[in-house]
Amino acid sequence: MDVTSIQEAFDRVSKKQKLCYTKTQDVIDRTLHEVQAAAVTLNEIVDCIPEVRKGVLTDLQLKLTEIGPSSQVGATQKELNTTVSKYGKLLDKAFNPDIAKAHREVEFDSHLINQIIGQHFYRLGLFELGDCFVNESQEPNAAALKAPLYEMYQNLEHLRAKNLEPALNWTRKNRQTLKAKGSSLEFQLHQLQFVHILRIKGRSEALEYAKVSFSAFAAQHMSDIQRLMACLLWANRLESSPYKDLLSPSHWDVVALQFSRECRNLLGQAYESPLYVTLSAGSQALSSLLKLATVMSSKKQEWAALKQMPIEIELDKAYQFHSVFACPVSREQSTVDNPPMLMRCGHVLCKQSIQKLTKSNSRTFKCPYCPLETTATQCRQIYF
Structure with a gap:
């Protein structure tokens, strides 16, 4: 626009x-x-x-x-x-465009689409709506994630109510998997519980909890544990202590977010809904696609028949999940067989473009973007 x-x-x-x-x-x-x-x-x-x-x-x-x-x-x-x-x-034209111009005829698996939509409702915690959609679409496979996601949302509700026990039980049950991933979620939950007990029940209760809960994390979180032990000296006046930052409500929000991420990760699911990411990225690319379709239509060309987009579609960093290099000469994306190559001048081309510029490895050629010359043997493959 x-x-x-x-x-x-x-x-x-x-x-x-x-x-x-x-x-x-x-x-x-x-x-x-x-x-x-x-x-x-x-x-x-x-x-x-x-x-x-x-x-x-x-x-x-x-x-x-x-x-x-x-x-x-x-x-x-x-x-x-x-x-x-x-x-x-x-x-x-700007706010109500004919988006049908940016449509390409693609064969969709209706069963797969229904499963994605059903799972999207469950991921958002809309379980009644998800059940209704699954029943009406007759896609029972879409309900495979319902039970673990329902458990996750129940634990999150308890966590926001300052009841950490359900979340701790979940981390204990999945301790080995979380440990293999290098997750510190269980310790973060114990840390919140310790501070909560220190404020509500006092020094002795917090010390007993620390003896039982922190020993398993001494190797990885000793400095954090030492800081928590120092809090015992400021019992009943933690708000005016050097450790008052531990009382910030933001810690609960961070742990809730981390818990949600870890649960989805163990289910093999991304944190964001695939349907949401697809629609959001598509909405960003829509204006560029409409402009491309209009230009090609004026030239009596059908862009939907192209195997590769003739332009690059700019998306926010949130939708850039891996590095992609497009050769500035051929406009093609790099592949395993056609990797990006760094020339002496610092410019980068794909390997096939360099091969077209020189007939042999020893023949020098001029960089398309600067006056310097180089040879194919002097080029080095780079990795993004």
């Missing part, structure tokens, strides 16, 4: 509207002035000679014909309507 062109069109409409108002008001004022002047003249006439009155009215009619209020206001309004109509079309 070109915001600049929309702003310029709006400014033109605003300017035209002000001009239309000024001209219309001027015509109304002139017309009113002539009518009032004729009325005054008629009132000043002592005798009621019809010919005199008729003459005044005739002069008024001639002046009104000369002013032409109807034609002048109509012409001004017509210009304004034309400008407003163009602006409306521009808004429709």
